[in-house]
Amino acid sequence: MKKQANVESGPQPLRERILHAAMETFMELGYAEASTLKIATRAQASKRELYALFGNKQAMLAACIADRAGRMHLPSQLPPPSHREELAAMLSKLGAMVLREVSHPAVMAVFRLAIMEAQRAPEVAGTLETARQSIRTAVQSILVQAQSAGLIGADAPGEMASRYLSLLWGDLMVSILLRIREAPGKTEIDRRVAKAAEDFLRLYPEPKGRTHQRAPRE
Template identity: 30%
Template sequence: MAARRGEKLREHILMAAKDVFLEAGFERTSMDVVAQRAETSKRSLYAHFPSKDALFSGVVALVRELYLDRLGSPEHYVTPDRADPADALVRYCGRLLQLLLWSSSLRTLRMGIAEAERVPEIASGYYEAVFEAPTARISAYLSRTWGLTQEEARETAEAIVGRTVHPELVQGLLGVRAPIAEQPSKTALATDVDLDLIAASVRQLLPRKPARS
């Protein structure tokens, strides 16, 4: 196998570091262990990430990219056989909750919360990915599909996320709700989360009729 170099090595280190951070937590993670797990030298590791904070920041950025890619936008949930825009929004919110209740996501969130006071910029970046970006995508979808003003769309999006995601996420973070053990797939969406409950909340908060069909 050819030696990894440059960006490929950096990505490989981040994937290895993500697993180590999740297994050991921030405090107990050492650069030695990360280098060993990534099968690279400490010199190469420090060439890409001069400190553990820099490495953690890179991992958070990687998680953000993977998370948002898996989530997509509400439009991605509109299909020929399920063209109702409200139904697409219900499934988008369900997918958002499903991804957040994944055991890996919950561990990452707990770690971000634990380090928020020490490295607030990293915690705020993770917050932007987990909550702000999905809320903004819902807001844009509401504006385009229901013709809401920017302010109305944002207010409705925040209400939808607050009603459909936050209660169960808090339960997951506190261990009241069992996490989703395996990486969640869209095919298991209806099994992993209560789409009927989400639908009741979403439809209650939506305007009666989309501006366009």
Template identity: 30%
Template sequence: MSTAPARPRPTTDRRQRILDAAGPVFGEHGYERASVDAIARAAQVSKPTIYSHFGSKEQLFQVWVGAVARQVSDDAVRAVHGLDVSPKKWRAALVTAATDLVEAWHTDCAASLARTINAEVGRDPQIYAVVREAAHDPVIEALAGRLAMLGNAGLLRVPDPVLAAKQLIALSRAELDDISEFGTKPTSAPVVRRVVKAGVETFLRAYEA
């Protein structure tokens, strides 16, 4: 793709390279143990370059958090929007949507993010706002919207769609930390689908019209 001989990809957007490299490092080691040195090495960039682009380790971290949160959010919202509310398919679609939504948090990056948030929210509460705005609220909103549709269609009884959305997610995840051992063990898609399904079924028993 490039004709430049010596240096590998001098034209590639350095900013992005740094972010891509930061992901695994932050994810595996957490904020504190992740050294700017390691990120610079992984990005094949010198440390000052990182500082000129992001200002500080903290800011680099926040940008990364925002980026991953947005990506997770996109995946999750897409999953919700794929929820078919037609009378014939909505039950299966609900399981599928919940599964996809849960799996959006099971990317390597996203799992790292989830763990890291908990770790760092004490130090920097602002991070909570970032993730909430970028990832959490939009998903709840989208899911609440679909549940409201199902309510309007007389398929569910949903007096408080936002609460219902939160509960649906909570039920879908109820067994997940157990089987994935807090995200440290990989979990196969069929297993995830099965435990999510159990949660959705409980949800349906509670909310079905």
């Protein structure tokens, strides 16, 4: 029984150790030059353990990205908004999470890595794009529900989601990637999400002929 307990508790610390070492090595040497031997050495693990957990270097990078993206806990199923004020609140809540998590230094480091390695290792950008798609999907899901509730018109949800994210970010991401500025704090995040929701609802007004429903008063 004691031996089994050790086996069950062992893999998690080892996996975390390898992912941490992999990310450090990728950032220090670049994806192409970060060998599995160097990663294993830094993680104080064997190459056999590394391959048993991840299979190859690309899968290791994918796991690094997925590990960070998984912390966002993006909502997959939400009750449809019943009025435009509620839609604005839902977009603002999701927008704040996106700004906070994506602008995290570790995530920005992954973006820089993808840019540096785009030619030599295009799979890096592909892996990152998969993680970014989860954000667009979450926004799109809210907008589809808003359309079903008659709160916005029948424009393409994917196009609207992209427009909302553009309003949310502006040139902020580029500035952070270039290290011109730091990640936004709570005050700026609150300001950005409020402005993005306001501008988005102005771009996509309530369909004509629908009876306007306001948020219920307390």
